[in-house]
Amino acid sequence: MSMNKPARVWVSNEAPKAGDILRVRAQMEHVMETGLRNDPATGQPRPRHIVNHFEAKMAGKLIFVWDLGTSISQNPYVEFTFKARQSGDLTMLWKDDQGHTLTAIKTITVS
Numbered sequence: 672m673s674m675n676k677p678a679r680v681w682v683s684n685e686a687p688k689a690g691d692i693l694r695v696r697a698q699m700e701h702v703m704e705t706g707l708r709n710d711p712a713t714g715q716p717r718p719r720h721i722v723n724h725f726e727a728k729m730a731g732k733l734i735f736v737w738d739l740g741t742s743i744s745q746n747p748y749v750e751f752t753f754k755a756r757q758s759g760d761l762t763m764l765w766k767d768d769q770g771h772t773l774t775a776i777k778t779i780t781v782s
Contacts, residue, residue, distance in 0.1 A: 676700045678775040687755040696750045703745040724766040730759025
């Protein structure tokens with residue numbers, strides 16, 4: 672799985688006033704295979720393949736980190752809030768344990 676489908680991202684307000692609280696919802700597609708199930712066709716364990724890290728940066732400054740585990744279902748969904756302080760790009764990054772990454776960017780313009 673190459674994580675080549677774009678993430679779905681929603682931001683409550685892409686043009687907030689300084690001090691507003693923004694709510695972000697993001698979801699990406701991923702199988703999230705724990706390595707604990709057997710393939711019914713072969714009887715062999717399916718290899719582990721999970722997203723194990725998510726981070727969000729606003730204008731290059733880290734604002735949120737989530738280290739995922741095997742108990743997260745496929746197509747991981749994350750929701751978080753932060754205070755609008757400056758304009759810039761909200762950059763979200765997902766990493767899986769096979770070295771694949773996915774990035775999503777939303778531009779926030781603070782007035």
